[in-house]
Amino acid sequence: xxxxxxxxxxxxxxxxxxxxxxxxxxxxxxxxxxxxxxxxxxxxxxxxxxxxxxxxxxxxxxxxxxxxxxxxxxxxxxxxxxxxxxxxxxxxxxxxxxxxxxxxxxxxxxxxxxxxxxxxxxxxxxxxxxxxxxxxxxxxxxxxxxxxxxxxxxxxxxxxxxxxxxxxxxxxxxxxxxxxxxxxxxxxxxxxxxxxxxxxxxxxxxxxxxxxxxxxxxxxxxxxxxxxxxxxxxxxxxxxxxxxxxxxxxxxxxxxxxxxxxxxxxxxxxxxxxxxxxxxxxxxxxxxxxxxxxxxxxxxxxxxxxxxxxxxxxxxxxxxxxxxxxxxxxxxxxxxxxxxxxxxxxxxxxxxxxxxxxxxxxxxxxxxxxxxxxxxxxxxxxxxxxxxxxxxxxxxxxxxxxxxxxxxxxxxxxxxxxxxxxxxxxxxxxxxxxxxxxxxxxxxxxxxxxxxxxxxxxxxxxxxxxxxxxxxxxxxxxxxxxxxxxxxxxxxxxxxxxxxxxxxxxxxxxxxxxxxxxxxxxxxxxxxxxxxxxxxxxxxxxxxxxxxxxxxxxxxxxxxxxxxxxxxxxxxxxxxxxxxxxxxxxxxxxxxxxxxxxxxxxxxxxxxxxxxxxxxxxxxxxxxxxxxxx
Amino acid sequence: xxxxxxxxxxxxxxxxxxxxxxxxxxxxxxxxxxxxxxxxxxxxxxxxxxxxxxxxxxxxxxxxxxxxxxxxxxxxxxxxxxxxxxxxxxxxxxxxxxxxxxxxxxxxxxxxxxxxxxxxxxxxxxxxxxxxxxxxxxxxxxxxxxxxxxxxxxxxxxxxxxxxxxxxxxxxxxxxxxxxxxxxxxxxxxxxxxxxxxxxxxxxxxxxxxxxxxxxxxxxxxxxxxxxxxxxxxxxxxxxxxxxxxxxxxxxxxxxxxxxxxxxxxxxxxxxxxxxxxxxxxxxxxxxxxxxxxxxxxxxxxxxxxxxxxxxxxxxxx
Numbered sequence: 001x002x003x004x005x006x007x008x009x010x011x012x013x014x015x016x017x018x019x020x021x022x023x024x025x026x027x028x029x030x031x032x033x034x035x036x037x038x039x040x041x042x043x044x045x046x047x048x049x050x051x052x053x054x055x056x057x058x059x060x061x062x063x064x065x066x067x068x069x070x071x072x073x074x075x076x077x078x079x080x081x082x083x084x085x086x087x088x089x090x091x092x093x094x095x096x097x098x099x100x101x102x103x104x105x106x107x108x109x110x111x112x113x114x115x116x117x118x119x120x121x122x123x124x125x126x127x128x129x130x131x132x133x134x135x136x137x138x139x140x141x142x143x144x145x146x147x148x149x150x151x152x153x154x155x156x157x158x159x160x161x162x163x164x165x166x167x168x169x170x171x172x173x174x175x176x177x178x179x180x181x182x183x184x185x186x187x188x189x190x191x192x193x194x195x196x197x198x199x200x201x202x203x204x205x206x207x208x209x210x211x212x213x214x215x216x217x218x219x220x221x222x223x224x225x226x227x228x229x230x231x232x233x234x235x236x237x238x239x240x241x242x243x244x245x246x247x248x249x250x251x252x253x254x255x256x257x258x259x260x261x262x263x264x265x266x267x268x269x270x271x272x273x274x275x276x277x278x279x280x281x282x283x284x285x286x287x288x289x290x291x292x293x294x295x296x297x298x299x300x301x302x303x304x305x306x307x308x309x310x311x312x313x314x315x316x317x318x319x320x321x322x323x324x325x326x327x328x329x330x331x332x333x334x335x336x337x338x339x340x341x342x343x344x345x346x347x348x349x350x351x352x353x354x355x356x357x358x359x360x361x362x363x364x365x366x367x368x369x370x371x372x373x374x375x376x377x378x379x380x381x382x383x384x385x386x387x388x389x390x391x392x393x394x395x396x397x398x399x400x401x402x403x404x405x406x407x408x409x410x411x412x413x414x415x416x417x418x419x420x421x422x423x424x425x426x427x428x429x430x431x432x433x434x435x436x437x438x439x440x441x442x443x444x445x446x447x448x449x450x451x452x453x454x455x456x457x458x459x460x461x462x463x464x465x466x467x468x469x470x471x472x473x474x475x476x477x478x479x480x481x482x483x484x485x486x487x488x489x490x491x492x493x494x495x496x497x498x499x500x501x502x503x504x505x506x507x508x509x510x511x512x513x514x515x516x517x518x519x520x521x522x523x524x525x526x527x528x529x530x531x532x533x534x535x536x537x538x539x540x541x542x543x544x545x546x547x548x549x550x551x552x553x554x555x556x557x558x559x560x561x562x563x564x565x566x567x568x569x570x571x572x573x574x575x576x577x578x579x580x581x582x583x584x585x586x587x588x589x590x591x592x593x594x595x596x597x598x599x600x601x602x603x604x605x606x607x608x609x610x611x612x613x614x615x616x617x618x619x620x621x622x623x624x625x626x627x628x629x630x
Numbered sequence: 631x632x633x634x635x636x637x638x639x640x641x642x643x644x645x646x647x648x649x650x651x652x653x654x655x656x657x658x659x660x661x662x663x664x665x666x667x668x669x670x671x672x673x674x675x676x677x678x679x680x681x682x683x684x685x686x687x688x689x690x691x692x693x694x695x696x697x698x699x700x701x702x703x704x705x706x707x708x709x710x711x712x713x714x715x716x717x718x719x720x721x722x723x724x725x726x727x728x729x730x731x732x733x734x735x736x737x738x739x740x741x742x743x744x745x746x747x748x749x750x751x752x753x754x755x756x757x758x759x760x761x762x763x764x765x766x767x768x769x770x771x772x773x774x775x776x777x778x779x780x781x782x783x784x785x786x787x788x789x790x791x792x793x794x795x796x797x798x799x800x801x802x803x804x805x806x807x808x809x810x811x812x813x814x815x816x817x818x819x820x821x822x823x824x825x826x827x828x829x830x831x832x833x834x835x836x837x838x839x840x841x842x843x844x845x846x847x848x849x850x851x852x853x854x855x856x857x858x859x860x861x862x863x864x865x866x867x868x869x870x871x872x873x874x875x876x877x878x879x880x881x882x883x884x885x886x887x888x889x890x891x892x893x894x895x896x897x898x899x900x901x902x903x904x905x906x907x908x909x910x911x912x913x914x915x916x917x918x919x920x921x922x923x924x925x926x927x928x929x930x931x932x933x934x935x936x937x938x939x940x941x942x943x944x945x946x947x948x
Contacts, residue, residue, distance in 0.1 A: 351722035351757050354739075358730040362716065431714025435775070438678050438708045439731035440700060622682070629680045 044144065044152025052160060057513065066167050069107055073171060076103050100175040105264040108189035111168050112260055115197035117519065119161055120204030120221025121512050125214030126153040127205065127301065132429060137308060146302040150294055154205055161197045165190060188263050188279045195286035196256040200225045202290040206297035209304060215422045215511045229257035234385065241392045253278050256286060359446050363453020368460060382464060395475040398572035402565055408465040409490060409564040415461060416494045417522045420454030420501030421514035428628040443621040447502055447614065454498040479571040488599050489567060492606030493560040497522060499610040503617045506624045526559045557598045558605060570595060631656050631783055631814040632677060637686035639672055646672040648838040654816060659809050661829035662818040663939055669838040670818040671711055674785045678708035690783055707776035711787040713768055717761035721752060721771060724760050725778055732779035746774040750804060766797025773804060784808065786817040790824060802828060822935040836943045850933050853941035856884050856904040858931040859911060863899060864924040870898050873923045880917065882908045
């Protein structure tokens with residue numbers, strides 16, 4: 001099979017050139033088909049598809065997703081059937097008609113989020129795994145062009161994504177049998193999910209070119225997709241700030257998430273576009289952006305291949321560490337130029353003195369961001385946005401602190417779920433794990449150091465949250481008690497997620513698998529559990545004082561995002577000025593003492609669970625570690 | 631120092647080690663030879679305490695790998711076949727890291743790091759970032775790391791793999807220095823000539839079974855490999871085939887191989903392999919001259935470990 005992209009060139013002589021226009025057109029079509037096949041379904045695609053096809057986890061994930069969605073749908077229908085048992089005729093049909101759109105929207109949103117998060121995870125290792133396993137150079141010596149490599153890898157992973165998304169289409173279409181659900185909604189939601197997934201996958205692949213580890217590329221892809229989904233809201237805010245008039249709803253059509261929300265909500269007052277077809281534009285934009293990202297990724301890959309061919313390839317990025325003489329541990333190590341080239345042109349730096357807990361010492365010095373410039377740009381963007389909100393809504397506005405705290409809690413949980421998942425798999429991938437395990441370090445020292453390092457790398461979001469809270473307290477928008485309460489709410493879940501991340505990193509072979517599993521734990525605890533509680537509440541009609549009701553309350557107390565919002569509302573200016581603060585918990589408002597007890601209880605539960613997971617890791621250390629040694 | 635008794639290790643359906651038994655004494659340099667996938671790395675990982683055997687026992691300096699892993703780590707240094715490095719550390723920090731991991735007191739670390747850097751000739755790279763070192767230097771850094779806690783036993787898995795000739799020579803000199811220091815070293819390599827130069831004993835493993843363990847001389851004897859002599863005949867000399875026939879009749883000759891005639895009409899030479907244990911060559915010269923052969927050159931060829939290896943592993947387990 002030819003892998004060159006030159007099949008499009010029409011022969012200037014020969015039968016085709018001498019033939020009529022129809023033959024020429026047929027020849028050109030055949031050439032185009034073979035070119036597309038060579039680029040999309042070439043050897044890279046076939047190899048990747050075979051590798052993925054061999055993994056049991058591929059089929060397990062698909063089966064679990066399908067079963068979970070069917071289970072949720074079945075539970076919801078059971079709940080409605082139970083609730084409407086005494087209804088008759090039309091009333092019963094109407095109850096089901098009300099359920100179908102809501103359930104379809106829930107499924108569509110679930111798939112949208114799954115596709116946006118799973119796509120970069122699937123493509124994050126595409127190139128950097130090749131680089132780490134030193135197979136990129138071998139691939140570069142074949143006639144394959146960088147574009148073919150990129151497209152082959154993208155196509156093979158998109159197949160997995162398309163299968164996942166299309167698994168839900170029959171389920172959503174079957175809901176139409178109950179009425180109240182348009183087929184155009186199913187089509188629109190599926191197209192939005194697929195185009196969004198395509199863009200997310202392209203971003204993950206492009207980031208994989210430079211990333212040291214797959215999880216870094218996946219995190220980049222997810223972050224950009226979050227910004228892509230949120231930027232219309234920012235645009236509306238800026239327009240409102242500049243013009244002082246309500247912003248145009250047209251903004252909403254520039255973000256896939258917003259589009260899906262509007263598609264789910266149906267027509268809105270003031271809409272200036274066709275509610276049935278507006279999603280086509282954002283799908284086209286996402287696909288066009290994917291094409292641009294793929295072209296950029298191909299160009300970048302070509303540059304990397306040429307650069308690696310010209311010089312000794314490095315498995316990792318060049319060392320960029322620079323340190324001041326002040327960081328030098330002893331005068332013996334001090335040099336006039338802290339970052340200098342050695343006699344052979346290699347990169348040198350001032351050596352520091354290693355502490356008595358070497359793993360902890362190294363982890364505490366790992367950078368949270370790859371470069372200071374990136375950190376500065378990221379901080380400037382976030383602080384700028386916060387200042388914009390302060391200027392627009394005012395710092396004393398009670399909702400501002402609630403929104404910032406909730407967004408901060410969500411981002412912090414996302415960070416905690418991904419910060420530690422590469423801690424052990426990263427060591428195994430860079431072949432340092434075996435050596436570390438032949439030292440006198442105990443498993444507790446190694447794992448404890450990894451958890452501490454992951455916690456330290458999460459400093460940015462808490463620092464921003466603290467900064468906002470201090471300003472809000474000074475402005476009188478929120479009580480000073482909110483700061484320690486917020487810290488107490490967040491510390492337990494963060495420690496828990498970092499511990500489970502290390503545990504999964506120890507147990508699983510791949511960082512991406514550990515990342516997905518830890519995200520599932522987080523989403524299971526804080527998204528699926530409340531959903532299940534809601535459905536169970538409907539089914540059992542459990543009162544707040546019943547045993548089942550107490551269990552449900554306890555489960556929601558464990559949700560840090562819910563508790564953060566509740567604490568911000570409870571200690572906001574409108575709530576605490578003079579009178580006793582009231583905190584909203586499920587089914588009731590409680591006082592500060594009860595709320596604090598609930599927070600302490602939840603923190604205790606998380607810390608106890610973290611300890612249990614840590615203890616399990618220590619017990620299974622030899623067995624799980626051996627899996628990475630074979 | 632190292633004692634392995636009836637160790638078996640399976641990975642699913644694959645038997646990586648099959649009832650392996652082996653003893654390596656103090657001060658011995660044991661060359662571990664075998665094709666890829668023979669079980670060399672698995673043996674070393676079991677000795678390093680990274681893997682547990684399915685059955686059998688293994689001890690290092692009298693400590694069981696199954697129950698006394700911390701004690702073994704104090705006396706053993708293990709260098710895997712592919713050295714992973716922390717790319718964010720300098721050479722000095724990397725060695726300090728492992729010095730700390732081996733509980734060397736903070737006050738002694740600097741001196742220990744200096745001494746291993748000097749031994750491995752990396753002193754001038756002390757503040758270089760680890761990932762900026764060449765492959766050869768990284769291997770030497772790996773050896774430095776292994777020596778940081780002054781272990782009595784060294785397990786070196788393919789230390790010369792992927793190195794250029796100069797780096798290989800430097801590494802070989804370093805290992806010979808360690809041998810002089812009296813370390814018990816178990817080293818695996820595909821470059822058998824180097825193993826022959828530094829090893830006091832060898833083990834040959836294939837498909838998880840130890841085919842041979844003992845001295846190199848014993849290996850040659852076991853393989854039936856005697857001394858070989860290349861004989862070139864002058865132009866116009868008697869027929870080489872007739873000379874070969876004459877030699878084959880002698881019990882001291884294990885075999886004779888005829889080399890084809892040269893393009894200039896020169897007669898083909900002979901490769902004569904003596905029966906193992908026979909060392910004298912004079913009878914060969916006498917026999918050839920008696921048959922009318924005129925000898926142009928007579929060159930004893932040293933026996934190679936490769937030959938013994940090939941003979942010992944050839945089809946034995948197939």
